[in-house]
Amino acid sequence: MFETAKRRQPLWLLAELTYKCPLQCPYCSNPLDFAAAGQELTTEQWIDVFRQARKMGAAQLGFSGGEPLVRQDLEILIAEARRLGYYTNLITSGIGLNAQRIAHFHDAGLDHIQVSFQASDEEVNQMLSGSAKAFAQKLKMAREVKAQGYPMVLNFVTHRHNIDQIDRIIELCVELEADYVELATCQYYGWAFENREALLPTRAQLERAERITNEYRERLAAQGHPIKLIFVTPDYYEERPKKCMNGWGELFLTVTPDGTALPCHSARMLPLTFPNVKDHSLSHIWNDSEGFNYFRGKGWMKEPCRSCDEQDDDLGGCRCQAYMLTGDMHNADPVCSKSEHHSLILEARLAAEADVSATAMTFRNERNSRVFLKG
Amino acid sequence: MNAAVPAINRMFRLQWEEAQDAWVLLYPEGMVQLNASAAEILTRVDGKKTITEIQTELLTKYPEAEGLEQDVNDFFVHAQTLNWIRYV
Numbered sequence: 001m002f003e004t005a006k007r008r009q010p011l012w013l014l015a016e017l018t019y020k021c022p023l024q025c026p027y028c029s030n031p032l033d034f035a036a037a038g039q040e041l042t043t044e045q046w047i048d049v050f051r052q053a054r055k056m057g058a059a060q061l062g063f064s065g066g067e068p069l070v071r072q073d074l075e076i077l078i079a080e081a082r083r084l085g086y087y088t089n090l091i092t093s094g095i096g097l098n099a100q101r102i103a104h105f106h107d108a109g110l111d112h113i114q115v116s117f118q119a120s121d122e123e124v125n126q127m128l129s130g131s132a133k134a135f136a137q138k139l140k141m142a143r144e145v146k147a148q149g150y151p152m153v154l155n156f157v158t159h160r161h162n163i164d165q166i167d168r169i170i171e172l173c174v175e176l177e178a179d180y181v182e183l184a185t186c187q188y189y190g191w192a193f194e195n196r197e198a199l200l201p202t203r204a205q206l207e208r209a210e211r212i213t214n215e216y217r218e219r220l221a222a223q224g225h226p227i228k229l230i231f232v233t234p235d236y237y238e239e240r241p242k243k244c245m246n247g248w249g250e251l252f253l254t255v256t257p258d259g260t261a262l263p264c265h266s267a268r269m270l271p272l273t274f275p276n277v278k279d280h281s282l283s284h285i286w287n288d289s290e291g292f293n294y295f296r297g298k299g300w301m302k303e304p305c306r307s308c309d310e311q312d313d314d315l316g317g318c319r320c321q322a323y324m325l326t327g328d329m330h331n332a333d334p335v336c337s338k339s340e341h342h343s344l345i346l347e348a349r350l351a352a353e354a355d356v357s358a359t360a361m362t363f364r365n366e367r368n369s370r371v372f373l374k375g
Numbered sequence: 376m377n378a379a380v381p382a383i384n385r386m387f388r389l390q391w392e393e394a395q396d397a398w399v400l401l402y403p404e405g406m407v408q409l410n411a412s413a414a415e416i417l418t419r420v421d422g423k424k425t426i427t428e429i430q431t432e433l434l435t436k437y438p439e440a441e442g443l444e445q446d447v448n449d450f451f452v453h454a455q456t457l458n459w460i461r462y463v
Contacts, residue, residue: 009394011406057394059406087388087401111388112403151386153403179386180403226458 009057010253010286013086014064014265015046017074018257021067022095023134024363025118027157027192027199030066031268035369038258043073045278047080049255052282054084058253061086066257069096075108082109089114091155094141095134102141102148113145114153114182117169124162142176154178158209159186159199160352166209170216174227181227183213185234189266189320191364198359200352206237236345240310241317241333248295248319253286261285263292266320270329295319302330304338377430380463381451382422387459389417400459416450422463426451 019034031037041049050061061081068074069092081088090105091114102113115138118124122135145152154173158166166183173181185206188196201209213231220227235242245252245264254262259277262268274291275284286292294300298311305316316322317333325334326341334341362368383389388401398414400407409417415436419429430444437443454460 012404057392059390059392059394059399059401060404062404085390087403087406089404111401114403149385151403 008250010053010251010282011058012060012062012252013050013053013058014062014252014254015049015068015077016064016066016254016256016265017041017046017068017071017077018066020070021065021093021364022070023067023093023118024365025157025191026195026361026363027159027186027190028364029187029190029192029265030364031190032194032372033369034066035366036373037256040071040257041255041259041277043076045259046073046077049259049277049282050077050081050084050086053253054086056282056286059085059087060089062089062091064091067093067096069101075101075104078105078110079108082111087111092116093134094138097137097141097144099144099148102144102150106148106150110150112151112153114155115142115145116155116157117172118157118162124165139176142178146177151179152177153180153182155182155184157184157186158201160201160205160356161199163201163205163209166212167216170213170229173229174220174225178227180230182230182232183209184230184232187234188236189269189324191362193324195361196348197351198356198361200234200236200348202352203237203349206234235318235321235333235335236348238335239337241314241321241335243314244318244320244333247315249286249292250296253282261289261291263295264320267291269320270323272329300330302332304336304340305332308338377426377448379426379451380422380424381420381426381429381454381460382463383417383420384458384461389420412446413450416447417454417459420460 018040019030019037063074063077068090078088088109088111090110094115117138126135142152142154154176156169170181186192186199192199210231213229217229249263252264254265255277256262256268260268260274261277262274268274272291272294275289280289301311301316305311317335319329321333321335322331323329325344331341332339334344336342386402390399390401392399395408398409398418400409415433416429419432426447430447433443433447451460
């Protein structure tokens with residue numbers, strides 16, 4: 001990712017343009033209560049955010065959501081971002097895309113398109129996305145993205161329902177001429193946490209997938225194939241937590257559809273107050289707000305992190321995971337085997353060994369989101 | 376003589392970043408900061424000049440530099456393995 005960052009700058013700006021989405025993936029990282037979010041930022045408000053972040057050093061801009069294609073002003077936003085000097089990334093399901101729109105984005109200066117897939121075949125893709133036509137549309141759009149000369153990243157969120165097809169997933173990516181492939185094992189936040197029991201693969205599934213990915217890597221490299229396969233392991237099978245977001249408020253800045261600024265796209269769930277770009281300058285938000293300063297440094301740490309000789313390696317792991325699993329966001333991420341709550345992770349691994357084929361999943365849609373609001 | 380003509384791969388964009396005080400290569404969701412010599416070479420890559428022409432330009436600008444031609448050749452080998460460049 002970013003190989004150098006001398007000063008604390010928001011190098012990566014993630015613009016979640018909208019929570020609207022035609023799909024209903026049960027592992028969506030959007031908040032469960034997205035239906036309660038306030039009004040979306042206007043075109044002018046977004047452009048102002050881009051301008052401010054660029055001045056602060058942001059170089060990468062991700063257009064995300066929800067489904068960013070839902071925003072009718074996307075082309076204007078892309079053009080303005082590119083004019084400001086951003087490398088512009090469109091992170092999309094491909095639903096709502098067509099050849100003409102891809103061409104217009106190209107003219108506006110879009111640098112790269114990432115298309116997310118749910119599976120390598122129609123049946124599983126449909127089960128997970130809740131849409132019958134989605135898979136064919138994605139294939140068509142991925143081909144069109146390459147035909148128009150864009151760099152293309154394909155993203156597959158893997159979990160127990162599709163991870164055994166990893167060979168077919170990789171072959172599909174090769175066929176579609178992806179430049180990078182993210183085989184991103186599902187991380188259990190937002191809707192995915194609700195559906196964890198139905199989504200977490202077994203250790204055997206995971207190890208097999210990793211082995212097959214490595215075999216493909218070697219084979220493709222030997223053929224001189226430029227494709228890059230990126231395999232993201234789920235931290236539930238690790239003994240040490242991830243250094244989440246490369247440090248709280250160090251590199252990433254997410255702005256949600258209603259203008260709430262977050263140090264990571266999950267952080268909204270934490271019992272902290274996060275500032276809104278409608279009320280404050282980005283410079284104040286990044287440098288001076290309580291939300292962004294709260295977990296910077298190591299002063300907030302409790303034991304075992306406080307006296308741990310590995311505290312600089314992972315900074316105690318993910319704050320959201322600590323909060324979701326232990327109820328206290330200051331605790332060590334329970335993924336760490338030194339955490340007194342590590343048994344929660346061990347129990348989840350054990351549960352994954354059971355037959356969960358009958359476990360129902362909660363799909364990410366407006367109706368279900370309203371249920372979480374009432375709950 | 377090296378008549379090969381390098382071009383920057385479509386995946387990457389070369390850009391001066393004020394905030395980094397450096398030339399960088401931007402690519403999908405990432406950025407590499409270039410050191411001064413890599414930037415001197417890459418900013419001359421335009422899909423038209425041959426490697427020899429780039430070397431000549433650099434020799435004119437840095438007549439004192441020893442082993443410059445070899446360094447440039449090595450850089451292009453490395454840049455190709457990183458997929459930064461392709462040949463026209």
